[in-house]
Amino acid sequence: xxxxxxxxxxxxxxxxxxxxxxxxxxxxxxxxxxxxxxxxxxxxxxxxxxxxxxxxxxxxxxxxxxxxxxxxxxxxxxxxxxxxxxxxxxxxxxxxxxxxxxxxxxxxxxxxxxxxxxxxxxxxxxxxxxxxxxxxxxxxxxxxxxxxxxxxxxxxxxxxxxxxxxxxxxxxxxxxxxxxxxxxxxxxxxxxxxxxxxxxxxxxxxxxxxxxxxxxxxxxxxxxxxxxxxxxxxxxxxxxxxxxxxxxxxxxxxxxxxxxxxxxxxxxxxxxxxxxxxxxxxxxxxxxxxxxxxxxxxxxxxxxxxxxxxxxxxxxxxxxxxxxxxxxxxxxxxxxxxxxxxxxxxxxxxxxxxxxxxxxxxxxxxxxxxxxxxxxxxxxxxxxxxxxxxxxxxxxxxxxxxx
Amino acid sequence: xxxxxxxxxxxxxxxxxxxxxxxxxxxxxxxxxxxxxxxxxxxxxxxxxxxxxxxxxxxxxxxxxxxxxxxxxxxxxxxxxxxxxxxxxxxxxxxxxxxxxxxxxxxxxxxxxxxxxxxxxxxxxxxxxxxxxxxxxxxxxxxxxxxxxxxxxxxxxxxxxxxxxxxxxxxxxxxxxxxxxxxxxxxxxxxxxxxxxxxxxxxxxxxxxxxxxxxxxxxxxxxxxxx
Ligand SMILES: Nc1ncnc2c1ncn2[C@@H]1O[C@H](COP(=O)(O)OP(=O)(O)OP(=O)(O)O)[C@@H](O)[C@H]1O
Ligand SMILES: [Mg+2]
Numbered sequence: 084x085x086x087x088x089x090x091x092x093x094x095x096x097x098x099x100x101x102x103x104x105x106x107x108x109x110x111x112x113x114x115x116x117x118x119x120x121x122x123x124x125x126x127x128x129x130x131x132x133x134x135x136x137x138x139x140x141x142x143x144x145x146x147x148x149x150x151x152x153x154x155x156x157x158x159x160x161x162x163x164x165x166x167x168x169x170x171x172x173x174x175x176x177x178x179x180x181x182x183x184x185x186x187x188x189x190x191x192x193x194x195x196x197x198x199x200x201x202x203x204x205x206x207x208x209x210x211x212x213x214x215x216x217x218x219x220x221x222x223x224x225x226x227x228x229x230x231x232x233x234x235x236x237x238x239x240x241x242x243x244x245x246x247x248x249x250x251x252x253x254x255x256x257x258x259x260x261x262x263x264x265x266x267x268x269x270x271x272x273x274x275x276x277x278x279x280x281x282x283x284x285x286x287x288x289x290x291x292x293x294x295x296x297x298x299x300x301x302x303x304x305x306x307x308x309x310x311x312x313x314x315x316x317x318x319x320x321x322x323x324x325x326x327x328x329x330x331x332x333x334x335x336x337x338x339x340x341x342x343x344x345x346x347x348x349x350x351x352x353x354x355x356x357x358x359x360x361x362x363x364x365x366x367x368x369x370x371x372x373x374x375x376x377x378x379x380x381x382x383x384x385x386x387x388x389x390x391x392x393x394x395x396x397x398x399x400x401x402x403x404x405x406x407x408x409x410x411x412x413x414x415x416x417x418x419x420x421x422x423x424x425x426x427x428x429x430x431x432x433x434x435x436x437x438x439x440x441x442x443x444x445x446x447x448x449x450x451x452x453x454x455x456x457x458x459x460x461x462x463x464x465x466x467x468x469x470x471x472x473x474x475x476x477x478x479x480x481x482x483x484x485x486x
Numbered sequence: 487x488x489x490x491x492x493x494x495x496x497x498x499x500x501x502x503x504x505x506x507x508x509x510x511x512x513x514x515x516x517x518x519x520x521x522x523x524x525x526x527x528x529x530x531x532x533x534x535x536x537x538x539x540x541x542x543x544x545x546x547x548x549x550x551x552x553x554x555x556x557x558x559x560x561x562x563x564x565x566x567x568x569x570x571x572x573x574x575x576x577x578x579x580x581x582x583x584x585x586x587x588x589x590x591x592x593x594x595x596x597x598x599x600x601x602x603x604x605x606x607x608x609x610x611x612x613x614x615x616x617x618x619x620x621x622x623x624x625x626x627x628x629x630x631x632x633x634x635x636x637x638x639x640x641x642x643x644x645x646x647x648x649x650x651x652x653x654x655x656x657x658x659x660x661x662x663x664x665x666x667x668x669x670x671x672x673x674x675x676x677x678x679x680x681x682x683x684x685x686x687x688x689x690x691x692x693x694x695x696x697x698x699x700x701x702x703x704x705x706x707x708x709x710x711x712x713x
Contacts, residue, residue, distance in 0.1 A: 088595045099583040395579040398540060399593040399640065400568020402561045479540045483579065 084405055093413040096385075103381055108421040110377050111463070114370035115425025115455040120432040121367045122451035125360030127436070127443040132356060134444075136349045142185070142316055143218065143345040146170065146178065146309035146326055150339050168334050169305030172234045172294065177333055178309055181325040183318040188214040189234065189306040191297040197290055198263045199251040206247055207289045208264060210297020211310075218312045221286065224248075226258035226273030229293055237295035239269040246287040248274040264290060267300060319344050364451050368458050374421070375462030378414055382470035386410070386477075393474050394482025403475040410471035411464055418463025422456040429455075488514040488537055488648065493546035495532050495702075506532040507543070508702035514681065516647060519674045521690035522683045524699035530683045531652055533699065537681065538571050538650045539563045551647075568597060572641030572678075574651040574670070578633045580625040580640075586612060586632075587621040590639040597644070604643075611639045615669060631662030638669055642678070649673060651682045655689060667692065 097104045148170045172189055179187035191210035196203060213231040215221070221228075228242055241262060248257040248271070257271045269292065278286040298304060313322040323342050330340045386393070396406060429447060436445045495507040506529045514520060514537070522530050535541040536548070539555060542563075548556045555566060580589045587608055594604035612621055615635045625633055634654060641649060649670060655663030667689060674680040684690045698706040 084596055084598050085601075092595075095583050391577075391579060392581055395581070396592075396596070397564060398538075398567060398573050398579075399596065400564050400644070401596050402564050404561075405596060480535050483540070483575065 084408070089408055089412050090416065092409060093416050096389075096409075096413055097417060100385075103385075104417065107374070107378055107381055107417055108424055110374040111371065111418050111421025111459050112425035112428055114367065114374045115422045115459055116428035116432060117367035117370055118364050118455035118458075119426060119429025119447040119452055120436070121363040122360050123429070123433040123436065123445040123447040125356060125363045126448050126451075127440075127445035129353060129356030129360065130444045130446075131442065132352050133349050136345065136352060142313040142319060144184075144311040144313060144319065144323055144326065145343040145345075146311065146330070147341040147343070148305070148339065149341060168337070168339050170309055170330075170340065171304065171306060174330060174333055175234065175306060175309050177329050178311055178326050181322060181329065183314050183322040183325055185312045185314045186214040186218060187309060187311040188212040188218055189294050190215075190308045190310060191294060191301060191303065191305075192307050193297065193301040195264050195290070195300065197247070197251065199260060202251050204247060204250055206244075207284075208297060208300065209289050209291045210294040210300070211291060212294055214312075215291070215310070218310050219286075221278055222276045224274045224276040225256065226271070228273055229291065230272075232293065235295050236293065237299055238293050239267070239296070240272045240293065241269045242273045242275060242291040243271055244275055244285075244287040244289045244291075245277045247290055262290075264292065265300060267296070269296070316346075319346060360448065360451070364454065368455065371455070371458045371462050374418075374459070375466040378417060378463050379466035379469060382410060382414060382467055383473070385413075386470045386474045389474075390477060390482045390485045393477050394479045394485070397477070397479040398483060406475040407468075407471040410474050411467045414463040414467025414471070415460055418459045419456070421463075422459040425455065425459070426452060487516060487549075487551060488512070489549040490536070490543075491547045491549075493536060493543045493548060495529075495536060495541065496544045505702050507536065509546070510702070510704055512537075512697070512704060512707075514648070514679060517674070517677055517679050518695060519671070519680045519693045520682070520695045520697060521693035522681065522697045522699065523685070523687070523690045524705075526685075528699040529702040530699055532702075534650050534652050534681060534683050537648075538573060539567050540573075568593065568644060570646050570648060572644070572646040572649045574634070574637055574641050574649065574654045576653040576656040578625070578630075578637045578657075580633055580636055582625050585622045585624055586617060586628065586636045586639075589625070589636055590643050592640060593644045608639065608643060611643055612636070615639060629662070630658050631665055634658060634662070634666050635669065638666070638673075642673060646678065648679045648681065651680070653683055653685065655684070655686065663689070 148168065175187055175189040178184065188211050193208050194205065195208040196205050211229070212234060213229045216228040224245055229240065232238065241264065243257055251257065251262070252260055257274050260271050262269055262271055275286060311322065311326065313319045323344055326342050327338060327340065331338045393406060433445050433447060490510050490512040493507055493510045494505065497504040497506060510533065522533060524530055532541065536543060543556055546556065547554055550566060550570065555563065581592065584592065590608040590612055591604050594607065609621065612618065615638065617632060617635055620628060620632060628636065651670065654670070655666055658666065670680055671692070682689070682693065690696060695709045697704055
């Protein structure tokens, strides 16, 4: 029998029972549409989150003192960091000399009490340099950021996070006002615009001072972290190698730093969201298996309704395999049609989501659409086998005796 | 040629054994015109199904054109049916969603014939039976007589040597019935062997050979017009 004839006969059979066919099409298309829409949501979330990270600067490289065994986890680096040789301002300058590094800044972080007049707050104090603004992509609310200066020059100036400035000075402007950090006095030269969370740190609740001032404040000669920005995205890995080599040379041949790249963090989030998306797809795919069971039931009914017809086909010479082929093709056509309708519905759903939440870039990944269609057809075929075999095994005399 | 030797067909109903065919010996030669009559339940349909390879004997041997077909598998039987035997049923058994033309084409479709050739053959058969204007009608748009003519077309489209008809006029009024009889008798004159099961003595009487069954046995086998 010709493939075209098999398909035509199957489609004619489907047409004959429009109600039943459309119910099954609906069941399958809902499953496929669910896969498409849910994975579009997962993918949209992934793009949003990784996009947020990327906006922080995928060129960013973080250097921590101490060697993490796996080289990937900053937490381990922090845990073993105490015993390692500390990073210094000189290390920072040395790292910054690599042509693959555009700019670099040291960071010291500590807790301090800031007070202005009668108001007082316990907050984080960050010691850093002028480059911090550009590396972190912060924007100024008023005044100016730390001016470029030698790293070891302690100056009595500070920049306030937005919330701190408000809490200490509102309604008066903060810029130009004197401030005490612990026992030290300084002058507010600028206030950051509202930043929100940046790399898990609430910048709005910090006060930023020159690195040397912070070192005096916390009585340390070391550096908590070095932040560097690679000259371009492609240079990040090379820059990372430069940093390790530089520090190794300066630390008597010991590779006692951990270098984290921003893109490694992004990649981690990427993986997490891809897994979530795959999980959503799998959950939605279960509905396709349910649709498959539905196909099986309906096909079983179809076989018993068409018993006489199957008997006739056998009487005029149809082989068992031809009858199996006819019923399986019917199931396959049904699930394929349903899948196509589902793709269309899923596309519409994704489009509607985009309209509703323009911030998120919803788009079902191609693998999800392909897998949904594949699972739909596979489940149609799989669950079509039992009814098809039952049809093929019918005894022609008995089958023909039914009307 | 169809040769049944010592054929039995038994059904087990509960603990009881029903013998629908009881040691039947029968030979049907090419081109014969045979009627099979007998009371209800005497085994007429069982015999016809046996001859048509729709059923297998529980004992005995069946040779079709010299080949022992008593113990062939399903697909081998299907092949023989496809090539040598045409069936006509009391209830037509047309596929309801297919047109008259498509119903007649169906055996050729199953055999994988080329679309153009099979269409031509089906059209010419339907035209020869006066259904030229009914090619694209579905069964529910045809009268009973027309349906049976379509079914005859389907039965002969593969040019079988044997045409087996189980009460082909049983569902038709007498006028349509005699039209159908004229068509299949013409086919018989053109060379096809015709076996017809019927309750109607008028119809059975037209055959050249008359079999009578009772309780699964052939109780009479007479030849001659109007016997
Ligand atoms: N599937 C079956 N299971 C059990 N017994 C059966 C089966 N088919 C037929 N029989 C029995 O076999 C016998 C012959 O049946 P068959 O259908 O051949 O009779 P028939 O001569 O065609 O009768 P009718 O004129 O009513 O069509 C009957 O006694 C019937 O009950
Ligand atoms: Mg009968």
